[in-house]
Amino acid sequence: xxxxxxxxxxxxxxxxxxxxxxxxxxxxxxxxxxxxxxxxxxxxxxxxxxxxxxxxxxxxxxxxxxxxxxxxxxxxxxxxxxxxxxxxxxxxxxxxxxxxxxxxxxxxxxxxxxxxxxxxxxxxxxxxxxxxxxxxxxxxxxxxxxxxxxxxxxxxxxxxxxxxxxxxxxxxxxxxxxxxxxxxxxxxxxxxxxxxxxxxxxxxxxxxxxxxxxxxxxxxxxxxxxxxxxxxxxxxxxxxxxxxxxxxxxxxxxxxxxxxxxxxxxxxxxxxxxxxxxxxxxxxxxxxxxxx
Numbered sequence: 001x002x003x004x005x006x007x008x009x010x011x012x013x014x015x016x017x018x019x020x021x022x023x024x025x026x027x028x029x030x031x032x033x034x035x036x037x038x039x040x041x042x043x044x045x046x047x048x049x050x051x052x053x054x055x056x057x058x059x060x061x062x063x064x065x066x067x068x069x070x071x072x073x074x075x076x077x078x079x080x081x082x083x084x085x086x087x088x089x090x091x092x093x094x095x096x097x098x099x100x101x102x103x104x105x106x107x108x109x110x111x112x113x114x115x116x117x118x119x120x121x122x123x124x125x126x127x128x129x130x131x132x133x134x135x136x137x138x139x140x141x142x143x144x145x146x147x148x149x150x151x152x153x154x155x156x157x158x159x160x161x162x163x164x165x166x167x168x169x170x171x172x173x174x175x176x177x178x179x180x181x182x183x184x185x186x187x188x189x190x191x192x193x194x195x196x197x198x199x200x201x202x203x204x205x206x207x208x209x210x211x212x213x214x215x216x217x218x219x220x221x222x223x224x225x226x227x228x229x230x231x232x233x234x235x236x237x238x239x240x241x242x243x244x245x246x247x248x249x250x251x252x253x254x255x256x257x258x259x260x261x262x263x264x265x266x267x268x269x270x271x272x273x274x275x276x277x278x279x280x281x282x283x284x285x286x287x288x289x290x291x292x
Contacts, residue, residue: 012108021114028103034246041100044259049170051097061087069143081134091124109167119156123149172263173227174220177205179281187277192216199231212238218268218279219254225261
């Protein structure tokens with residue numbers, strides 16, 4: 001087993017981190033409850049997680065510093081110092097979005113995410129010391145500190161990638177769920193009541209049925225944000241509210257009314273025939289039915 005994988009597996013089972021992680025997550029959740037600020041940090045308004053977009057700025061700035069330090073000559077010292085400052089400034093909103101996303105995690109992903117965050121804060125501190133050394137004219141020390149900061153970035157970047165690609169943090173949790181292409185009977189029409197959620201399973205995929213005025217609607221039951229069971233949430237007018245993190249989706253089309261979810265709930269076509277409810281997936285969803 002590769003050494004980095006073994007190290008991450010140890011972090012996954014490091015329950016000693018749980019108390020600190022729970023306390024910190026609770027503080028973040030209180031400071032940024034569901035609402036406009038949480039939506040801004042999560043990327044609800046643009047339909048895409050903000051954190052992975054922002055990380056490119058401090059990483060790019062800070063790694064460019066080392067390129068200038070070792071290949072740019074004395075004429076690039078001022079530019080290198082300014083890049084250190086730019087990376088530090090860009091790291092602040094990046095850290096805020098990451099903290100917001102992390103507060104919605106649990107278990108192994110929360111432990112790994114905590115170490116990822118601490119490592120990034122350490123990198124910020126090292127680059128801060130590099131900036132101060134450069135301000136004092138100690139460019140050699142500043143360059144060595146920046147090199148150490150780059151090493152920390154490499155380690156924390158590995159953990160960040162693991163959070164996304166191994167745990168699926170920030171990924172649409174319904175991406176590889178596929179309802180049937182053909183009309184499939186799932187319930188009796190009388191079972192679908194306005195103001196209530198009815199969960200049905202279609203080929204192993206949980207689907208939420210409800211009624212909006214005289215219309216029967218169907219969306220995927222697994223929340224696109226972190227996989228919460230929407231049928232256990234509450235119906236609020238023409239929307240359903242996720243019981244885990246409070247994301248709010250329109251029942252008619254699955255659109256996100258409130259985050260932290262960024263991706264709409266996949267909807268399904270509904271047909272009523274002789275008092276029976278049948279559903280099938282929409283054509284656009286067919287493109288995502290196969291993970292291969």
